[in-house]
Amino acid sequence: MTNTPNRSVERAFRIVDELSENGGGRASELAARLEMPVSTVHDYLQALVETGYVTAENKEYRTSTRFLEVGHRQRHRLEVVKAVRDELATVADETGEHVTLLIEEHDQAVILAVQEGPDAINLFAYPGARMPLHATAPGKAMLAHMTDGRVAELVDQGLVEVTSRTVTDPDVLLEQLETVRQRGYAVDEGERIAGMVCIAAPVLDKREQIQGAICVCGPESRLGETRREEIADVVQRAANVTQVNLDYV
Amino acid sequence: MTNTPNRSVERAFRIVDELSENGGGRASELAARLEMPVSTVHDYLQALVETGYVTAENKEYRTSTRFLEVGHRQRHRLEVVKAVRDELATVADETGEHVTLLIEEHDQAVILAVQEGPDAINLFAYPGARMPLHATAPGKAMLAHMTDGRVAELVDQGLVEVTSRTVTDPDVLLEQLETVRQRGYAVDEGERIAGMVCIAAPVLDKREQIQGAICVCGPESRLGETRREEIADVVQRAANVTQVNLDYV
């Protein structure tokens, strides 16, 4: 399975990752961190600069804006983004909270768009940010509509504990997913960020395939039982509209 | 100079570019387009998927959201973006037009942030979008503050004609750059997009090094002589504020 998937490619992106995490660096720094010979790292950096995906400014290397370009182009093409159009803004207005659109990719939940309502808490949410599926409302909303086999696989990979409230028991998770299917929306109570409650509805296409999730996040203090239900309604409506757009286009 | 900058890296990113341009594709498609053996392309795709920068969905490959992530992280770290904070929004409000923040990278002007005013024309402007320096107001604003040597180098590489109005004569360009330095702002009259006028002011740091440019774009019909001067004032003020933030932080 894990044969030899082209070492050069793997190494090149290891370097990119490292650059991205530390916001840039010098050849020797990277070499030390990645435990590679300096000369090798140097060769790679040179090659990466040549491609235009890395820039060098006086021996300081950093990832270039080409990543933004590629990222945005792809996002633009994803149907969900088109379909969700101004729904996110509506939800942000109506709830006042922090609203995001997410999709599933590589077994993780990834943010594609962010819309902050007037009272939104400032979260570390930006397009491209990723998080485990089982520890978030949108993740659970999406999991609830995947095949049992797929879910089992993910469970097997282990349910990482993000906060003390994170669901790590497979049985509890499966039970919650059933609830999600019944109610039509998912909730997370400080399972990813302590003190934050998130409510998310799944976006499905006409074949009942999961395409993403719309998520509202706010502080626990502000989200009592009744307020949650209100929000759940708004989010579900937005998800439905999106679904219609998706099928129509 | 152009020795052998790691062929694998170059090829990997050629494939990424191709995927990005066409919004994805199959192994054989790419192989045909890039004139490479299918098996080779297949190997690369496999490796790319392994890294997480490409996703495969039932034999359809596309660039993953990791590009967004890397791009946004870097953008977040660029000082100009922090410094420009809400200035863009102010400019968009005051002018009503399409406002962008750009930097220079790899001899091109690259958009980092977009803010649309109430009357903004819908342009193909997104973070990461790039354009030639000499054919845009922000580009000229930045060129005006680069060393003569640097400018000469770029001129030597040729001044591509983007529209019929694009400045392609080196002498004219140099003269314009001088004007930019005197007036403090640059103008482009349909030199990149026919019918669009752009006005841009350079953002410098305390060492007079160019850090970026703020740009306002609107339709020719709406931007008469007096209106342009008004906009020039607004943009220049915004650039100044940004500069102060930049030096202060």
Next chain:
DNA sequence: AAATAGTTTCCGGCACAACCGAAACACTTC
């Protein structure tokens, strides 16, 4: 069902390019 065509995936041996040690080269710093 069986046959056909068009893919993707696997395999393996050869050639050549990645790899990295060592040396040369830039720099600071004392």
Next chain:
DNA sequence: GAAGTGTTTCGGTTGTGCCGGAAACTATTT
């Protein structure tokens, strides 16, 4: 100006990327 730190160049060896060919799928047609 010598010593220290980091970058770049060089080149021989070795391991791995490369790609032709074949097998395994998938889809479509008869």
